[in-house]
Amino acid sequence: MPNAETHATAVASASELPGDADIAAGLNVRQQALFEAVRRDGFLTVENLAVNFDVTPQTIRxxxxxxxxxxxxxxxxxxxxLPGGAENEAYDARQSLLTDEKQRIAAALAAQIPDHASLFINIGTTTEAVARALSRHRGLRVITNNLHVAAMMSGYPDAEVIIAGGVVRARDQGVTGEATLDFIRQFRVDFGIIGISAIDPDGTLRDFDYREVRVAEAIIAHSRTVYLAADHSKFGRSALVRLGHLSQVDALFTDCPIPPEMASVLQDAGTRVFVAT
Known part of the structure; x- marks a missing residue:
């Protein structure tokens, strides 16, 4: 888990958060620094904050x-x-967030995919990073509702790409709708590769768009093995729609150690964890 000294890209846009003058009013230096750390990293544990600020956990609480x-x-x-919201950040903003972390996650996940495998890859900037990391694999058969992934992987000389039908979202080139669900349900693939917007401390997986969630649910149901790619900013973040639970995921790929309170959830669920450093 990143600490208060980590210099990561903010996971919330400045327009969604109070101005610096408003934040500073009535806060001491430590409290201001604590807020800035949370704004950068998305989620931090009381234990880590207490160590980083050299105070007791009670003071941090x-x-x-x-x-x-x-x-x-x-x-x-x-x-x-961070406080939750009903809408995700814009695609262009998400694409520029935590790019190094996403690349590390993608490389770790791609290393677990054998040649000649069949895959689902869903909507998201992290899953797009996974698609890039698969460029040297041979004989892949990829089914996707992400037009960015389809355009990218169709250029790979030894990959077959199948695009799910449905309604194209202009904001991120994702494909959703009943036609998408019907199409995905025709298949049973080796690996379902999904991203997520938020993971609750109890292991609940959440996203912002109900239609996108339904597609991800279908991918989980029709994959022999499910891999979840999620950077550290997703832990403790809020999103509106329940997608499922970590117990439905065979392996979680992330970039930082798991929050201590979530480690037991993953252990109980039998979900493997790959930390890409």
Whole structure:
């Protein structure tokens, strides 16, 4: 899990958060720094914050309580994250966030995919990074509802790409709808590769668009093995629609150690964890 010294790209746009002057009003230096750390990293544990700021966990909890009362952060069991929203960030913004982390995750996941495998790849900038990392694989058969993935992988000399039909979303070139669901349900593939917008501390998987969630549910149901690609900013983040649970995922690929309170959830679920460093 990233600490307060990590210099990662912010996971929330400046337009969604209060201005610096508003934040500083009534906060001490540590509380301001704590908020900035959460704004950068998306989710941090009380334990890590206490170590990084050299104070007791009780002091950190009081700081979090104050920030939560001002609606600057959201409290979680054992940690703190950004307030949730009903809509995801714009595609262009997400594409530029945590690019190095996504590349590491993608490389780790691609290393677990054998040649001549059949795949689902769904909508998302992290799954697009996975598609790029698969460029040297041989004999892949890829079914996707992501036009960015389809355009990219159709240029690979030894891959067959099948595009799911449906309604194309202008904002990110994702394909959803009843036709998409009907198409995906015709197949049973070796690996379903999915991204996610948010993971609750209890292991619940969440996203922002109900139609996109239904497609991801179908991918999970029709894959022999399910791989989830999610960078650290997804832990403790909020999103509107429930997709499923980590227990439905065979392996989670991420870029930082799992929050301690989520480690037991993953262990109970039997989900393997790959941390790409």
């Amino acid at each position: 009081r700081d979090i309580h104050l920030l939560a009362e001002r609606k600057l952060v959201r409290r979680y069991h054992g940690g703190v994250g």
